[in-house]
Amino acid sequence: MNTEVLRTGSKPLPRQRSAVVYKLSRLATSFSMHALVVASLAILLLPIVWMVSTSFKPLADVFSYPPQFIPRNPTVEAYTTQFTGLLGRYFLNSVIVGLLSAVLATGAGALAAYGLSRYRLPGRNAILMFFMASLAFPIPLLMISMYLMFVQLGLLNSYIGLVIGHTVITLPVCVWLLKNFFDQLPVEVEEAAFVDGASRAYTLFRIVLPMARPALGASAIFVFVTSWNELLFGLTFVSSTSMRPLPAGISMSFLTEFEGAWSEMMALSVMVSLPIFLLFTVFQRTFMSGVTAGAVKG
Amino acid sequence: MGFSPRQAPVFLAAIFAPSILLVGLFIVYPVVNSVGLAFTDASPLSSGRSFVGFENFVYLLEDGEFWEVLWNTVFIVGAATIIATAGGYGLATLLISGIRGAAIFRAAIFQVWVVPWIVIAILWGWLFSQDYGLVNYLLMQVGLIEAPVKWMFDQNASQWAIISGYAWRAIPFIMVICLAALQGIPSELVESAAIDGASFLQRQRYVILPLMQNIILVAALLQAVRFFQEMTMIFVLTQGGPVNATMVLSLYTYKTAFEDWDFGLASAIGTIWLILLMAFALFYVRVALRRNLA
Amino acid sequence: MLNRKMATLAAAVALAATGAAAQDKTELNYSGWINLYPHHAAAVSAIETGFEEKFPDVDWILNDVPFDQALKQATVASLAGNAPDNIHLIAGWIPALNDIGALEPLNDYFTAEEWAQIPQSSLDSVTFDGQIMAMPWVPGPIIMFYNRNLMEQAGLDPDAPPQTWPELLEAAKAICALPDVDGAPIYGIALRTARNPNSAQWTIPIIYGQGGDIVDAEGNVTFDTPEAAAAYEWVKELTDSECAPSGFTIDETRNTMAAGRAGFIFEGPWGRGLFNNLSGGKLTTAADGDIWAAPMPMDPSGKRRTIGNPHEITISAGSEHKDLAAEFIRHVIFDPEITTAYFEASSQLSTGSMPLLTSGAMGDDAYTQVFVQALPDTNDNPIKSPKFYAVMDELVVALQSIIQGGDIQDELADAQRKAERTMSR
Missing domain, CATH: 1.10.3720.10 (MetI-like)
Known part of the structure; x- marks a missing residue:
């Protein structure tokens, strides 16, 4: 199993439609599956997005309420x-x-x-x-x-x-x-x-x-x-x-x-x-x- | 398989020399020496050192603070490991189910894994800031809380702020391991279960999880061991406070040694930690061995 | 091929590692936190250029150490035998470093006239067996700053700051009753209560204010006293009513004060420069400005007493350039040009020399004189022991527990027990 794991682990996900993938793909096509992935991705990446976003704001906008995800007055001053x-x-x-x-x-x-x-x-x-x-x-x-x-x-x-x-x-x-x-x-x-x-x-x-x-x-x-x-x-x-x-x-x-x-x-x-x-x-x-x-x- | 060591003693000595030197001088000797110090009142602030027997250990075991720290460590490391493992496994299951763009998602999630701890510490300070933090803002928007949470002063909240940082950083690691292992599960097994009418959850419960449990356990233990050592976030954010809510063994040992300069007591804490972790490692060995036999 | 690449890489790294070492000039190392606030930059450059002009063969090197880490770093470096020549400290840390032989006695490096300029009480706090281990730098009385605008809005007279601790409590509560500004609350008083020994140190004046002390007649540490309990009760009343923030670090309290969101704060002479600069010029610290300074409130018997956190500058025992290091001290303490430059850049008192504090720019400065007047009531070394900060680290746990609802008597007794063990080690 290990060499197999090693080889596939290093590649993008396998393209061939094995039975596991086939059965699960019915679920995958469903909207909820994608929504779940996108949601978890959003939560996981939020801190990084927020870090980058804050870094391009002037100090005055950093504390603005409600928070701006996309800097309104972007600057590289920081x-x-x-x-x-x-x-x-x-x-x-x-x-x-x-x-x-x-x-x-x-x-x-x-x-x-x-x-x-x-x-x-x-x-x-x-x-x-x-x-x-x-x-x-x-x-x-x-x-x-x-x-x-x-x-x-x-x-x-x-x-x-x-x-x-x-x-x-x-x-x-x-x-x-x-x-x-x-x-x-x-x-x-x-x-x-x-x-x-x-x-x-x-x-x-x-x-x-x-x-x-x-x-x-x-x-x-x-x-x-x-x-x-x-x-x-x-x-x-x-x-x-x-x-x-x-x-x-x-x-x-x-x-x-x-x-x-x-x-x-x-x-x-x-x-x-x-x-x-x-x-x-x-x-x-x-x-x-x-x-x-x-x-x-x- | 393998060559006989007798064929090439000089060669073997040469290739092992660097690591024996490094490990001997800088792991074995320091550990042995520090365990010895645990029975003294050693401090770099004073020249003499005297043998005090089990005094340091007795003090620790009688002191409520040590037990508090031990519990905090187990709680923070345990909760973070459980969350990271569940999250990582869940994500791996989602990503392997053949959704579009899985490779991109995977690559994006990997980025979390390499964020330096010092950055997480600074970033968490900003995310969990009481007045302007994004976390308080979002929680209030969703209606989960009514007033801003004092993340760095409420004892429970501060533990969860730290746990969330640990778990966040570790989810990708568990995910990578689980993905690799999931890809190795023979497809016929799952397929036949599906044909027999097993639902998604049933397939998880009766087919996939039994095959995965050892690898998940190993990955979780590896991660837990790393959490035990990690303290950058706590050092920068809370210094173990409020009160002792986020004081974990690593920081406690470090502060006792390099702020109170009580090397004897710090060595005693480290020695107890070592004993606990050896028990932990024994468990790990058992699990790993059992898997290899199977 | 890989090997060759590796070798080139290793050579490059080795070059980079040693490249910086080639120097003909004598290096004089200073470590401390003088440079950590941007508004001190002008002073630092004045000190550096001034010194290197006097001693052209010397390269003055600044080693940044934040205040929080300064004691630890000084200890680490001294034990390691590579301490910088001049170490910037506070009076409370001198016993700890003196205890490990890290400091050079200064008696013989300065003239009698120079020593005469320093107040005897300041010297006493850093003298051990007749040996003066440090030169007093920025005097450190901790006094009460208050926001005059908020006083007025709360219906209080900004020219009559509170004189007793109960009055201060009332004033703080009146100010914190003011409505939120931009969704953020107004605090009555910005107390520091983060998990830092410094937070506990800052509660000592409150204990003094109840007529108590933290050492008994024999010099033993006593936290378990009715006065300490009363002081912590005072703090708890403020934090419980959200009139004081909970768990704020030193910098958070300063930012809050500078944002105009706190009525009072306890600070030393560095307060003015900090508030003026942190507020981005929106607030000025002046007798008729936005923020002003007043002596600490009186205890029940009408006495005023506070702690000092004076900055000290020392020579490390391991320094190879002790005479030069002494010249550096002479430069920052007794050269009027430098003390004035530091004073003007930082807006804080900049020397331990009384003649310089009471003449020239500082002599004309009302703010400076508030501190000069507080000096006689100031105790620079509340516990004159190497374990001072270690003991404060025990006390801060009690402080935080009490704020979070712990029993005052129990927590103080616990801190007492831990302090006794720490002192006995």
Whole structure:
């Protein structure tokens, strides 16, 4: 079932009219079904619509009653006030930390996942279970000892400290996701390479990993997005403005400054979401197939 | 299947080294060390630290506040997970029923899944603003409420404001998983049930749900684990208030550690949390294993 | 190919990460919340350019920290050994940072003449074993601001603000009886009651106003007193009748006051700049304007007493440029050009120096003098303990519970119990 799921999961809904679809389609043609979908979509997307709408309003219209969904006096003022060096710096920090974490977690994760997938290691299941369980470890509990360690190592207020933090909270997912992918790659390819005299390292780096590109991509996107989202490490392990990643920077510099200035807050929100939206729109297929495979296999 | 580890010990050591280093240094050691700290009065504000036995645990278990926080966590995480799961499954069922434009709907809903938490926090502050918020406006228009709700000050209301944010963010995730799994259900099964005259609800109850229940449970548990860790929204919006209504374990541990600087007590909270979550994880393993066997 | 792309990417990232570090100038780091309100921008740039003119080899670096996070950030940075050279604090936090050895004693960095300019009471609150750990910056008496227009509309004399706490209660109720404006209610008094230790700190003057205190003769914390109960009863009466908002953050109370939707608010010297700017110039704070300031009401025995929340500027113990950091303090506290620029941009009192507060632009300013007169009745450190804010964090839970209908005695007793444990750790 799993390969089937993986394949269809990555595509738009199947066109062929299977019996399920056929029977249900009678209902689907009914007005109520469509109405239900549209209604739930409206509710789900309302917050996003409201965010975008508010961001294009002058402050005076933000508080107008009844609320305007389509700005009557659209303006980009809220966006232009944001383009300060500080916000740019937060973006840069988040991109740097996100990319480094993505490379580190995906790299380390891929190597371990390959080993777990291909070698009959004693306690392989226990290792995998440990990885899964470690997802649930209380992050503040980790942070307490990490904080004490980072003080000793001088890693506070550095990109490295943040990258380590973001790597360890994502590594377990990377390992699972990539192991599931490797499980589905036919082992014959490697066996053939070994017969041809290729070394194990050569086979891994030149043959297996290039084939795993979609999964590596999904893993890297996952890490990057998690890092982009992460507030606590940024808040606690960083103490100078110039080193803060976006969420910590926003909560430290902009929340007070823009309190009540909702059009500016919403413009800020749109700008913070946009890179992630774009990333997902471009890589949606890659990501969905990778993640559904990992999760569906559970 | 698989190669024997004996064939390539050096290679294996090399490919496992980075993750062993990362996991050992930054997951295993910190957890073990922090569990140790739970039995001390450690604080970065004082140089010495002394062993206090179970004092921290006794204090927590005797203190009403801890139980309150525990209950809030279970309530907020539980309610959000249930709503997200029901919503996500419902949407998946709708989208797979062959309606027009399903792919577009699906793509639109995906966007919700990637909204950064800091954005949700800010956005929810605006949506749930007492005087000018859209939520109060709409609820009053529909006639569900007569006066604006103080979302951030009423204890019940603030919990629901947070729950709605969590659930909103998670619905697409559950939907994606359910869609993938629904597509894998053999069509003959459902078809024959329909030919036998089973209604939509009966087919759900007797054919689809039994096949789906494990995958739904797994997806819900995964999501619940993530909710346990998440605290951006609460940190930005309520700081755990009003009173302690939205104080959840993650924020409580964090604040005890990094605002009160009571590492000993915070470690004790984290340790109890760890024990509870290990029980939770055990449940997860059971469910996952049972599914794999079946 | 992927590998090569990755390598290029990694190189680019590494470059970006280190690129910013190349600097010849000495960097002097300040952290604090001076820049968080847009109307302070002119002052910040005056401070920066003025300082860099005096010391051309120095690059002054501003690290924004919002008020809510300032204590935590200062603690984190100090423990991490990378504290900024100058840390902006309030008096109530000095004991906590002093306790972890984060601060440099300032006694020897300034001359006797300079120290003589600072009121002794202000110095006392930041002196530990004879060592002065902070330089008083913006004086901080918390007093009563009131909206003169609303007073008048409610049939009260705008030139005769309430003198006692019961009078204030009556006035607040009269104002909140005014009809809604544009669908939004008018509050009698904008009390801050969000879950923030600062909300609890702001109730201390109300406890003083009942003739009580939060420490006993031995200096132990006492929340469980009849006076505290009376003070919280006073608050509860206002929130129950919706004459005070429930759960408002600091900024929400300020926005409400600046929107002309509250009769009273308790604020420090920063109030005028905030209200004038947040109202978009619609309201002016002046003796004959829309908003004016008056001393806190008297307690039953006719005494006035309030808390101070004075801003302090400190040098971190770990600073590598302590003399330069002291020069920065000298620059913002004693240079009349800078104190005047800060005063004019922010409309708030801008130095702890009495001669500067009572001469020049500030000397001529009636508003400044209201605060100068309140200074002797001001207690800058209601609990002179490193645990001050931690204890306030316990008290705010009681405050919120009481507003939501919790039993006053029980909640205060609970806060007392928690405070005792916190103090003993």
